[in-house]
Amino acid sequence: xxxxxxxxxxxxxxxxxxxxxxxxxxxxxxxxxxxxxxxxxxxxxxxxxxxxxxxxxxxxxxxxxxxxxxxxxxxxxxxxxxxxxxxxxxxxxxxxxxxxxxxxxxxxxxxxxxxxxxxxxxxxxxxxxxxxxxxxxxxxxxxxxxxxxxxxxxxxxxxxxxxxxxxxxxxxxxxxxxxxxxxxxxxxxxxxxxxxxxxxxxxxxxxxxxxxxxxxxxxxxxxxxxxxxxxxxxxxxxxxxxxxxxxxxxxxxxxxxxxxxxxxxxxxxxxxxxxxxxxxxxxxxxxxxxxxx
Amino acid sequence: xxxxxxxxxxxxxxxxxxxxxxxxxxxxxxxxxxxxxxxxxxxxxxxxxxxxxxxxxxxxxxxxxxxxxxxxxxxxxxxxxxxxxxxxxxxxxxxxxxxxxxxxxxxxxxxxxxxxxxxxxxxxxxxxxxxxxxxxxxxxxxxxxxxxxxxxxxxxxxxxxx
Numbered sequence: 264x265x266x267x268x269x270x271x272x273x274x275x276x277x278x279x280x281x282x283x284x285x286x287x288x289x290x291x292x293x294x295x296x297x298x299x300x301x302x303x304x305x306x307x308x309x310x311x312x313x314x315x316x317x318x319x320x321x322x323x324x325x326x327x328x329x330x331x332x333x334x335x336x337x338x339x340x341x342x343x344x345x346x347x348x349x350x351x352x353x354x355x356x357x358x359x360x361x362x363x364x365x366x367x368x369x370x371x372x373x374x375x376x377x378x379x380x381x382x383x384x385x386x387x388x389x390x391x392x393x394x395x396x397x398x399x400x401x402x403x404x405x406x407x408x409x410x411x412x413x414x415x416x417x418x419x420x421x422x423x424x425x426x427x428x429x430x431x432x433x434x435x436x437x438x439x440x441x442x443x444x445x446x447x448x449x450x451x452x453x454x455x456x457x458x459x460x461x462x463x464x465x466x467x468x469x470x471x472x473x474x475x476x477x478x479x480x481x482x483x484x485x486x487x488x489x490x491x492x493x494x495x496x497x498x499x500x501x502x503x504x505x506x507x508x509x510x511x512x513x514x515x516x517x518x519x520x521x522x523x524x525x526x527x528x529x530x531x532x533x534x535x536x537x538x539x540x541x542x543x544x545x546x547x548x549x550x551x552x553x554x555x556x
Numbered sequence: 557x558x559x560x561x562x563x564x565x566x567x568x569x570x571x572x573x574x575x576x577x578x579x580x581x582x583x584x585x586x587x588x589x590x591x592x593x594x595x596x597x598x599x600x601x602x603x604x605x606x607x608x609x610x611x612x613x614x615x616x617x618x619x620x621x622x623x624x625x626x627x628x629x630x631x632x633x634x635x636x637x638x639x640x641x642x643x644x645x646x647x648x649x650x651x652x653x654x655x656x657x658x659x660x661x662x663x664x665x666x667x668x669x670x671x672x673x674x675x676x677x678x679x680x681x682x683x684x685x686x687x688x689x690x691x692x693x694x695x696x697x698x699x700x701x702x703x704x705x706x707x708x709x710x711x712x713x714x715x716x717x718x
Contacts, residue, residue: 269586353613353661360615367589371582382578386586390593397597397617404601405611405622406696416623416694443701446626448692451700502620 272388273381274481278522280380284372285327286524287387288336290513290531291365292324295340297535298362298506299347301556304542312350319343337370356556358507364390365514384517388484391514392475395491399471411464415453417501420445427501431460470494478518488518504554505534608663608691623694623701627660629668631675634684639675648678659689664706672710685710 276283299317306313323340326332344363348355368390372383407413417424418432419440429437436455443450455461470490477487492515499508509531516523538550577583600616603609610625611618631639631652641649651674658666668687675685687708695702 269583269590353610355613355615357612357615357617357619364589364593368586371585376578378576378578379582382582382586386590389590393590393593394617397593398621401597401601401611401616401618401621405618407622407694409696410699412694412696412699413620413622415699417620445701446628446692447701448703449700451694452698453694453701454699 272385295320316343341366396475402468626692628690648674
C-alpha cells in the first residue's frame with residue numbers, strides 16, 4: 264500500500280493482513296448468509312428472489328473455507344446482498360448498506376495477496392471510523408441529543424428504552440413521558456431534568472465523534488476499538504440492534520491485537536443458529552425482535 | 557561457481573515477486589468507496605432538510621439520531637369536508653396507500669398526482685380535491701412534537717380528472 268490517508272489506518276501487522284482479512288471475510292459471509300435466511304423465514308413476498316440471495320450468500324460462506332476458491336466468496340455474497348438491497352429499497356436499514364460496503368471492500372482482496380489484503384484492511388478500518396463519525400455528526404446536526412429529547416422520546420414511546428432507563432429515571436418521569444400522545448402536535452416536553460441522563464445523551468455523540476480519530480491513528484487504535492466496543496455494548500442495552508452491533512463489533516475487532524474475528528466466530532455462529540432455529544419454531548424466542556435482519 | 561550464480565539467477569526470475577503495493581485500480585476503488593461513505597451522509601442531511609426524505613432511510617447513518625417523523629394524509633373536498641376513503645374503489649384506496657408509503661420515504665420528492673387522479677375518477681361528484689400532508693417531528697428547540705402542513709389542490713379539468 265502506498266502513502267496517503269489510506270496508509271494512516273495501516274501499519275505493521277504481527278498477524279498478517281491476509282489472516283485478518285480472511286477471518287473477517289468468514290464472519291461477514293456467515294452474517295450475510297444467516298441474515299438472508301432469516302429474511303426468507305420472515306418475508307411473505309418474493310420468496311424465490313430471497314432464497315436465491317440467501318443461497319448466493321451461503322455459497323460464499325462455504326467458499327471462505329477453500330483457499331483456492333475464497334476469492335469468489337465476497338463477490339458471491341455481494342451479488343446476493345446487492346439483490347436484497349435493490350429488492351428492499353428504500354426500506355433497507357443502514358446496516359444493510361454497511362454490509363454491502365464491507366462486502367465490496369473484501370471482494371477487492373481477491374486471492375488475499377499481502378498488498379491487497381493490507382489495502383482492504385485499511386479500507387475496513389476507515390469504513391468503521393467514517394460510519395461511527397457520521398452517526399455522531401448526524402446527532403449533532405439534528406440537535407435532538409443536546410437536552411436528551413430523543414432518548415426521552417424513545418423512553419416515552421418504546422418499551423425497550425423505558426425498561427433500560429427504568430433504573431436511572433424516577434418512575435413518575437417515565438410515566439409522564441409515556442403519557443404523551445406522540446401523534447399530537449405540541450405533545451411533550453420530551454425532556455428530563457436529570458443531569459446524568461442529559462450527560463449520557465451528550466456522551467453518545469461526543470464519543471461517536473471522538474473515537475474515530477483514535478481508531479485511525481496507529482498508536483491509539485486499540486483504545487479507539489475498546490471505546491467503540493464499550494459504546495456498542497451500552498447502546499445495545501436500550502436499542503437492541505443485534506445485526507448492526509455484530510457487524511460493527513467485527514469491524515472494530517480489526518483494530519485490536521489478536522484475531523478476535525476468528526476467536527469469536529463460533530459464538531456468533533451459535534447466536535445465528537439459535538435465531539434460525541427459533542425462526543423455524545424449533546427453539547423458543549422471537550428472533551424478529553432482535554433486529555438481526 | 558559461475559554455474560551456481562547462473563542457476564540462482566534463473567530461480568529468482570522464475571519465482572514471481574509479490575508486488576509491494578496493491579494495483580492502482582484497487583487503490584482507486586477503495587478510495588472511491590470511502591469517499592462515498594464520507595460524503596453521502598452530508599448530502600443525505602441536505603436532502604432531509606430540503607425534501608424531507610426519511611432521515612432513517614437511504615443509508616445516511618442517521619438511525620436513532622432523530623424522531624422517525626410521522627405522517628398523516630387527509631383527503632378533503634372543496635368544502636373542506638373529509639372524503640370518506642371507504643367510498644373509493646379498491647384502486648383508489650390502493651393509490652392513496654401507495655402515496656402514503658412513498659411520501660413517508662421520499663418526502664416532497666413524492667407528489668400525490670396519481671392518488672388525486674384515482675380519487676377524482678372514483679368521485680365524479682367532486683370538482684376540487686385537496687390532499688393535506690401533515691408531518692410531525694421532534695422540535696429540538698422545545699422538545700415537543702411539532703408539525704406542519706402541505707396542501708396539494710387539484711381541480712377537475714373538462715376532459716376528466718385533475
